Amino acid sequence: MIDIGANLTNSVFTDDLGEVLNRAKREGVQHIVVTGTNIQESQYAIALATKHGAYLSATVGIHPHNADDVKSDWLDTLEELTSSPHVVAVGEMGLDFCRNYSGRDAQRQVFEAQLDLAARVELPVFVHDRDTDGEVLAVLRRYAPTKCVVHCFTGNSDELDGFIEEDFYIGVTGWICDERRGEGLRRLVDRIPIDRLLVETDAPYLLSRTMSKVLGTRRNEPAYLKFVIAELARFRRCPESVIRDASVENACRFFDIELPV
Numbered sequence: 393m394i395d396i397g398a399n400l401t402n403s404v405f406t407d408d409l410g411e412v413l414n415r416a417k418r419e420g421v422q423h424i425v426v427t428g429t430n431i432q433e434s435q436y437a438i439a440l441a442t443k444h445g446a447y448l449s450a451t452v453g454i455h456p457h458n459a460d461d462v463k464s465d466w467l468d469t470l471e472e473l474t475s476s477p478h479v480v481a482v483g484e485m486g487l488d489f490c491r492n493y494s495g496r497d498a499q500r501q502v503f504e505a506q507l508d509l510a511a512r513v514e515l516p517v518f519v520h521d522r523d524t525d526g527e528v529l530a531v532l533r534r535y536a537p538t539k540c541v542v543h544c545f546t547g548n549s550d551e552l553d554g555f556i557e558e559d560f561y562i563g564v565t566g567w568i569c570d571e572r573r574g575e576g577l578r579r580l581v582d583r584i585p586i587d588r589l590l591v592e593t594d595a596p597y598l599l600s601r602t603m604s605k606v607l608g609t610r611r612n613e614p615a616y617l618k619f620v621i622a623e624l625a626r627f628r629r630c631p632e633s634v635i636r637d638a639s640v641e642n643a644c645r646f647f648d649i650e651l652p653v
């Protein structure tokens with residue numbers, strides 16, 4: 393299993409990251425992509441990937457929530473960060489009209505500048521899309537990135553069809569484990585082409601209520617990726633091994649990750 397999206401730079405992991413990584417390894421997680429959400433967290437993501445060698449990779453980017461807070465030189469700094477050999481994608485980038493923590497115009501500007509950057513440095517893009525009613529899809533169609541993953545997909549069927557048409561990858565999180573919130577996603581997941589399917593925890597977020605009760609914690613972590621895979625297998629009516637194998641192969645192809653033999 394490869395967790396393609398974990399916010400391991402989050403301060404809830406400061407005290408026991410070593411244990412979190414060990415638990416992930418014990419559960420069969422072979423690699424984790426640590427997501428950057430602003431300049432500082434992106435630097436920290438690279439530092440973690442540097443420290444943990446082959447087990448972690450990093451993305452560097454500005455999450456739409458943080459679009460209002462960028463400094464004037466943010467794009468140059470981000471471009472410098474992309475030169476690290478541990479960086480496998482630019483992002484999180486995108487639009488979030490659910491929470492609107494940043495103004496929409498700032499979100500759009502910062503998103504598009506990162507799409508330009510990713511094309512310039514030839515890295516895949518890692519996209520966050522929440523309640524944008526097709527706007528993220530429209531922007532992506534204009535920029536046509538060579539490699540794109542829409543992480544934590546929670547959109548509608550038109551958006552999914554659009555992303556699939558553009559040959560983008562789709563990241564599925566524990567959203568699918570949630571009976572109420574995940575209902576729409578559960579109906580859609582069998583339409584994702586098996587060679588475009590990626591799995592992720594989005595830790596420490598998105599541990600479903602059901603799992604939270606069973607595990608006695610609200611903090612999600614990469615070791616729980618198996619629950620996402622189990623639900624995907626259930627709703628695609630296939631063995632879990634099919635999801636596990638395909639998602640590992642897809643993640644290696646997408647991020648250019650080489651697993652140690």
Ligand SMILES: [Zn+2]
Nearest residue numbers: 484520543544
């Ligand atoms: Zn996100």
